[in-house]
Amino acid sequence: MVEIKTDRALDAMREAGRVVGEALATVRASAAVGVTLRELDAVAREVLRAAGADSPFLGYRPGFAGTPFPAVICTSVNDAVVHGIPTDYRLRDGDLVSVDCGARLGGWTGDAAVSFIVGTPRPADLRMIETAERALAAGIAAAVVGARIGDIAHAIGTVARGAGYGLMEGFGGHGIGRAMHEDPHVPNDGCPGRGMRLRHGMALAIEPMLQAGGRDQYRTAPDGWTLCTADGSRAAHVEHTVAITDAGPRILTIR
Template identity: 70%
Template sequence: MVEIKTDTSIEAMRAAGRVVAQALAAAREAAAVGVSLRELDRAARAVLDGAGAGSPFLGYRPRWAPVPFPAVLCVSVNDAVVHGIPDGRRLRHGDLVSIDCGAVLAGWVGDAAVTFTVGRAEPADATLIRTAEDALAAGMAAAVVGNRVGDIAHAVGRVCRAAGYGIPDGHGGHGVGRSMHEDPGVPNEGRPGRGMVLRHGMVLAIEPMVIASGRDDTYTASDGWTVRTADGSRAAHAEHTVAITDDGPRILTAP
């Protein structure tokens, strides 16, 4: 069931979204050669703690997960697409890093992700990141009252495919509200004019993921969480929580 949020609830979600933006910024600022992935998680956790916010990631255990997620931040490096567990691995120059963070504030959730490189980006990585961001922008532009979920999916997928990139099978966006994952699902590829009609008060996490090789295949690593590209190619991920409003899409996790 899709929960339609009131304007007051959307404002509360915007407060949670600001915390997410601040946590992502802190983790990105902490990222440097020699810094461990666990240190990025600590930087994000400090922001959540300072804001009096909780984490929808920490302790989260869907049915398919062998263990609860142990951190407030997903940190996915190079061939990891999503759900990377931050551990003692230390960043190297040229690493491609995706960080995904959520926050729970006053019972409402925000969720966003960003990809960047450590040090100077190689042209191929810069293009990969820019494509994920362009796909996110296209998906958000389609998130207007009267459109359908398929219009968002089509907008995202068209940008990714035009660039020659793969789109990971079985991964996409979702509704957000009192819980991190709510209805409806928001695929990263689809046919326009299909799916649920978008209404004022719906809130969605739109999150393109792109694979450099053009292949869509992934696998889950032995930790039970990290999703990696099947061919070892690099991946990028971009995400915002977006409210559908009569005045157009509103990005709730913008800085």
């Protein structure tokens, strides 16, 4: 079931989204060679605490997970695409890091992700991140009243596939609101003109997940959470929570 939000509810989601944006910006500014992923999680926890928000990630346990998620951010490094658990791993020069963060404030949720390079970047990594951001922008631009879910999927897939990147098989964005994951599923590739029609008041988390090797397959790491590229190539993940409105797409997770 897809919940149609009131304008007041979308405004409340924007406040949760501000916290997410602040957390991601602060984590990115704190990421440096030698910093541990666990330390980045502590940075995000402090931003949420100061804002009076809590985390929809912490303790989350979907059906595929053997254990609850132990952190407030996902930190996916190099060949990890999504769901990376913050550990004592110390960031190294040239690491490609994707950070996913959620916040719950006043009963409403925001969810976003960013990818960046620590230290000296590889040109190929910069191209992939830039392509992921263009794919996200294309998906957001397609998220207009009267369009369909397939239009968002097609926009993302056109950018990513056109640049030669793989898209994580079976994964994509989702509805969001009082819960982090709601209907509908938002694929990262698909046919235009198909799927649910978009209405004013819908809220979607749109999130391209690109794989440099051009393949869509992935593997699950021994921790049971981290999903990595099957071929060991690098990956990038970017995301925004977006409201569908009569005035056009409204990004709710910009800082």
